[in-house]
Amino acid sequence: MDVLENSSSKDQFIPGNFNPLLQEVSEFINKSLKHVNHNYQGQVSKIQGELSLNQQKFAETDLNILGKTLTILSLPPRFTTVRVNVLKITLRKALALIEEHLRHQYIGKTSPLPLVYPHHLLPDLLIIESSGIQGVQPATKEVIVGRMCGSAVLRGAEVFAPGVVGASPDLHAGDRVAVFADLDDACLRGCKHFSGRKMFLGNGIVNQSRKDLFKTSKPTGLAVSVKEPIFDAPSFGSCHSELLFLQNLPSVLCSHILNPDKHAQVLDMCAAPGGKTTHIATLMYNTGQVIAIDKSQNKLNQIRLTAQKLGLTNIKAFKYDSTKLISPIGLDGTACNIGQRKICLPNNIFSESNTYKISSKLNSVGMDQEYNSCAPPYKPSSFRWILLDAPCSALGQRPQIQTKTNMKELQSFPIIQHKLLENAVELLQPGGKLVYSTCTIVPEENENMVKWLLDKYANVELIETTPKLGKPGLPNCGLNEEECGKVQRFGPFPCNNSGNWSVDEDTIGFFISAFRKLS
């Protein structure tokens, strides 16, 4: 645990030997992964002294799986992955667009122009390979930003004025400045000399003076243009958002694994902000129907916007609690059944106020009826394809330069995942396919969840997930070797001893499993 102990004494990020994740969370991951440590021991000793980030050797004490995992989690993947809207543009043309965008973006940057190429297996994915960690020394003057802004900077963004919380007293436009993230939300707005825990993100050129940054409570515009980031990553903003969609590789894989038929009816139980929903809708060539459920209205609005941008009209989105998706009424004419017209009852959860219309066309009466006919809840065995991309502890997301998640919160996720899975199994037709995924590396939400499902339902079988890009499931977490081989896991992180991780290894932490319901 030296990695963590070191962290409290450091006030500045040095890639490769520091991760500021909360100690409590680190202990939880450590507990969850304890059975893994043993299995990784052989590989860990092999890479001792060899694994290097930023050409810096890892200290012997850092070479434990937890230390490496936490270090990697604090940085973004070196590969940025872009899903191409193949309904509107070919991969080749999209590649040319991205190259052109990058050529402009990298003018004046110290890092080399990234490579762009198609993924070796996923037909709609382009890879942007950047040079990753850069050797950069902090400039003397500094700007302090919040954690959210800091994570965005690590993924290639510039610093905008609302993200700035502190700055050196004599800061003027045109100054070269070091950008730091405030790890504990401890920096008061307008602070001149911040002495709390902070992480160095890179150097840039100031666009607004200190006076301009803090003269109003709602500053706007570019604050710092980041020229020498500690981690080189391309930025896209809203560039060609009707053609290109930034999406992590395992998330793209997830929809390919579900692989519904054209004209199918698919249920996406936890859909917002809609990355996978819109991908599934695209894989179905904008035919059939993707029913997207989420409990958050704000996030549902994001699905609508993304669908509109991408030109997709086969998505119907509803605000609903997916732990209560099964119709409580039955087939007495008032019950809900996909494809039948829904009759709204007094006090029925379905109402104008809690559903969301995906397209303005739906305002016409006829379309409203069509829309209503697929509103939740549903009778059992309604769907042949279901995606449950569950709410989870998200401990695979990168970069996580700090997390506020506490132990109690972490332990709450398996409870809701059980309820969601129960609904999913009930709604699945015999012969139907369910994909369960999370963006966490914690076995309690992954392998253990699969084991729980298989034990509970004799009529559900675990099936192969293809295409195969991830690693097998973790051993000693309830699944036998054959079962481990069927699921796909991304993280805890690579154990090849060169440090040259491939695009399929250097990803966010993720887990994918697939099931079929027997008749």
Ligand SMILES: C[S@@+](CC[C@H](N)C(=O)[O-])C[C@H]1O[C@@H](n2cnc3c(N)ncnc32)[C@H](O)[C@@H]1O
């Ligand atoms: C991991 S995110 C889904 C990401 C999404 N599939 C995508 O690819 O963009 C989990 C989502 O589950 C939603 N959620 C959490 N509890 C829910 C519930 N009981 N019913 C429906 N949605 C829920 C959250 O609002 C969140 O948007």
